[in-house]
Amino acid sequence: MGGVTRDHRLTYLQTFTCTTTAGVTSRTLTAPLDVVKILSQVGTRETKQGFLKAFVNLYQSQGLRAFWKGNLIGCLRLSPFSTIQFSAFYKFKSKLADENGRMSPPKALLAGSLGGMVATVVTYPTDMVKTRLIVQSTDKRKRRYRGIVHAFKLILKEEGLLAFYKGLYVSLLGSLPFSACTFLIYELLDSIWDCPRYMLTPAQNFFNGCVAAAFAQTLSFPFDTVRKKLQAQSFVMKNGGGVDIHPFRGMIMAFRKTTDMYGMKGHWRGNAANLCKIIPYAGLMFMTFEACKRGFLFQNGYTQSLSDDTPLPGVDQTLKPDEVASYMPR
Template sequence: MDKDGTLDISFDEWRDYLLFHPSANLHDIILYWRHATNLDVGEDLSVPDDFSLEEWLSGKWWRHLVAGGFAGMVSRTCTAPLDRLKVFLQVHGAKQFQGLANCFKYMLKEGGVKSLWRGNGINVVKIAPESALKFAAYEQAKRVVLQFGGSRERELTIYERFVAGSFAGGFSQTVIYPMEVLKTRLALRKTGQYTSIGDAAKKIYRQEGLRSFYRGYVPNLLGIIPYAGIDLAIYETLKKAYIDHHSEVANPSIFVITACGAFSSSCGQLASYPLALVRTKLQAQVLTPGVVQTHPVTMSGLFRHILATEGPVGLYRGITPNFMKVAPAVSISYVVYEKCRQALGVSMT
């Protein structure tokens, strides 16, 4: 509080301390996380963008969405080879390839350098509709919540924002989920198996039916809850701790924010990874009518099968490339977001 070191607290110092000191209030933390697209690591973060009245009136809201979407596209494209490596290890296991290096060599040998980006096209394409659906659903959910709450003029409580945000995340994931399944199938495809995204969708529909596009849907939704919750909580805790220990710094540097984002994202993924692994295995399973499956085709059945054959370690197959991509993904996403934001002439609230 004593900024000038005189051991005397002036009114201005007392006032500024109360105005600018980081809040421990959960509602304030959620308000800080108005823009979830700030850091994109290619995972399903179910926190919709929320905009202040000033941003609505000034038109800044669409600029935030554009900057976040572009940052996500660049970040996911740059880390796509690590993402494909993760999917391969999740589905086939480390034993088949005897480690990361052999899996990487196999992908290069099978399809060349270009094959490292298989599945990235649809991963990038789905960012725009997913963000738009989540945003629209969140705004609609807020209106419904306010209507049932009796007054449309008041601010939503933290619990009401949680309900609206959960609905928006679940709705956007439900609509967009077939593209998630296509992304996994395209990442695992062999050379010549599919000629395009449309060709892949047609072949999967003809051979396996519509239900195949929602395989792994339940573990996907369940995995969002621990990932988003732990990620946001740890990020805010680390940033607050840094500011408390460096009171002379008004705003943390890019390096500090990137480090906090990378660590919090890693913790969130650690908690939700078993569900993500089961989801990917279910997405990858080809269900041919009349053919008896050799592996379980349900979430609980897969969990039991993995634990029985590989133990708890098996639930974390492929997590190494997943961790490897966190730091570059967060860094690239943050830098591109900032540059786009500045180019569009919009500042963070």
């Protein structure tokens, strides 16, 4: 998905608050789809009967709370991931851009991909712990990890530091087809709209983002499936962490055993839940960000009310927040 464009009428802290609030809201409200997706990829028993039945089985076996397993650490991961990703992107941009600060589309793709890789490497342990928390039972008598901190401590003690990076190389490999597909889809859609990207309407940008995400995530989904199996598998946990192809070692064996068990379609188990998540996630992200932004624009003295974007008469919308405050104190 494309990121939001920073509005100069908001401070950096306000932009950060809007982005974080939007991310946490959209992630929390779509968490059930993410949980079913990951459990389907890992191959736990609740998902053996298909996408829709997985919701029923999970609710009957673990209750409503099961649909939000791992959500807290997933939300905590959002801000550092985005911060590192954009910081790395601008660092690479400074190396790849011309003297006017511009980059060609391929160079922009490279900078974006490298930024995403850096953020993935740095925050990967949190993603691994999230997977472990999702695949374990909510039953206190059966669960292995009592929470986020306990999970970090126990995994470090029982499996060592490298366990936090299980599947990292698969994730980095998967980012290559993902980035390439995203770039190609955006280029194709640009040719269909037949206008410069900066002239696209919000609806067109939303459509482009959803279509690009759907194709790119579907293409790279087998890599994501293997990554989740590697993260979930533990030789010290009962049933190997619930992984359907346990025991296995490495990416190649995981691909082979998954194909043997399910056929080629097995590499896309959970993709239905993933595709169902794209539009509501993007929609919630956009609506929450805009609602939060409207609140700050009103607070900063640019608009007439919290409910719309109607400019306040006499206020120059090109001024920065501190300039508005100095000229028109409220």
